[in-house]
Amino acid sequence: MPNPSYFFQQSLNALQLGSIYALIALGYTLVYGVLRMINFAHGDLFMVGGFFCFAAATYLGLSFVPTLLLVMALAALLGVLLERVAYRPLRNAPRVSAVITALGCGIFLEHLVLARYPYPQSVPELVHNVTWHVAGLSFSSLQLLIVGLSVGLMLLLDFVVRRTMVGLAMRAISWDMRVVPLLGVPVDRIITFTFALGGALGGAAGVMYSLAYPVVDPFMGVLVGWKAFIAAVLGGIGNIRGAMLGGFLLGGVEIFVAAYYPSTYRDFVAFALLLGLLILRPYGLLGRPPTQKV
Amino acid sequence: MSPASPLLSVQDLRVSYGDIPAVKGISFDVGEGEIVALVGANGAGKTSTLRAISGVVPCKGRILFGGQDLRKIPTDRIVALGIAHVPEGRGIFGDLTVHENLRLATWPRKDRHDLDRDYGRVFELFPRLKERRDQLGGTLSGGEQQMLALGRALMIRPRMLLLDEPSMGLAPKLVRDIFKVLGEIHRAGATLLLIEQNANMALHVATRAHVLETGTIALSGSGPELLKDPRVREVYMGG
Ligand SMILES: Nc1ncnc2c1ncn2[C@@H]1O[C@H](COP(=O)(O)OP(=O)(O)OP(=O)(O)O)[C@@H](O)[C@H]1O
């Protein structure tokens, strides 16, 4: 390591980018867990979250915390709406129809936003960034906030999924959706809740992203969304902790490749590594082969 | 011995899958506190009948539970009304622990204060589940899974249990154990509607029984009557 403080700075950058990927990856994995479907509109839901953030700060003049809460609530609502209007009617249709519908919904959202905002918009400063210097290392308050909040949200989600009744129901649906109603559990309500959770996390990612890179544009969800999806698959799609791990791993690989090699190498090296990993572990890092169902 | 107002009344029930009829207009009652058995060969329509009652498959006819028509009511609400359905194949959640499988079944309950007593009761009926409280459902043996499926149904605190072949795939000793527990559950006040292909045990415990043949009721009677019936003996118990 030629320069420890440079390495440290890059580590913080990696955590920041990784936590954004992880938050979005969770949305893919949550929905996949209950419906066995890839919600390809999720990256665009993240983008709409960024625009909600822009709008809350610009038009309503809200400060950071109310903005975050409002955006998470609206994005949750949007996630629920997507499921209700576009995916639920296709619940028993071939999976590929639902996936194509999701892609279509994503493109619809991009162009809906594009119609109103043809140009990228800058997001007002929501959090004043200060940099602390301690023992030759510099800490940016913004980065700490983004990483801290994201990790907090992830711990909360992990708790919900592992410990609460709704989480139990989500895991049961993931195993065998047909049996769940026989225990008196309303499957549709659990699925709605799952989309709300995924939407809220995607919205939060939109806010974090707008803090870190304060420009929003209607297509910002495309590449970020794909990458987060790849992170979810890398961790083991359907696995909550896998999505977090995959997000941080992808963030780390991207930042460090760009830090030590020409930046044009970034995605090529990053994806070569990820594809290699998938060849070694086809079900992802924490995923398991589908188990025999009884 | 049909009581004045049965707990469950199935009237002219029809179930079809596409154009293929599986249940062709059957009627029977289950009185409070009874054990009613439906026996019949493979494909007779036993499972379809239970699935129609708990709203898993659409059907025609009337299904009254406590006077209320169950058709058009979604499955989870039928369960909340007090009908627990232990499905064919048990339906254990493989990557939930034994305790989590039981816990999920408390979802529809409003009286949450005495949950501990009900866990205690299930573990008393099935001590093997207690030892395996934190084991994943998918790693249980077939017999243990059947115990868990029954235990899970009890956590719902149902008025009525629909049991789809609880003895399937179990060794004779385990079958007797399961039926002993069913007897205890019945004595504690539950009403049972029991499906069995292997008619012997079912007819021994049943207050009333019906023989299903290709979607219609071919014979009805008390358990002991059907046990003595030569047709039943020949077809379902190997003479
Ligand atoms: N989902 C389905 N789609 C099409 N046909 C079905 C379906 N389920 C059952 N059937 C048909 O309906 C008929 C009755 O099936 P059902 O499962 O009710 O029989 P059963 O009496 O429970 O048999 P078994 O003892 O083998 O479990 C069978 O002919 C079966 O092939």
Ligand SMILES: [Mg+2]
């Ligand atoms: Mg059957």
